[in-house]
Amino acid sequence: MTRHVVCRVDELPEGGRRIVDLGGRSIGVFRVDGRYYAVRNVCPHMGAPLCLGTIGGTMLPSEPHTYVYGLENRILRCPWHGYEFDLETGRPPFGTFPLRVRTYPVRVEGEELVVEA
Ligand code: FES
16 A cells, blocks of 8 residues: 545545545545545446445335435445445445445545545
8 A cells, every 4th residue: 555645634625525546546535524535436336437426325224114314424326326335344335235345544644635545
């Protein structure tokens, strides 16, 4: 893994995203609810630019005829076919399918936002 400075911390406001090239890989860096995430910008389903998708929640497992929404701001939804991935783990919520997107460690170092990729 190589250390990459993505930007200054104040250049990625709450709710913001940046899509950057780090060592030849397109990676989306997000700030959501005060946390930072870095996700490979390639959907493992059919290669869409995943990090252009929406961030929100999803339907949770529940009893028949009940609908429970949760995981708000933890789910990245692919813009092409709507597959969902957990921003933290890169896995689909609840193991709904066997695909996973690569995620990377992100940290704040002083005034800089750093991704290990
Ligand atoms: S390419 Fe992402 S869900 Fe199909």
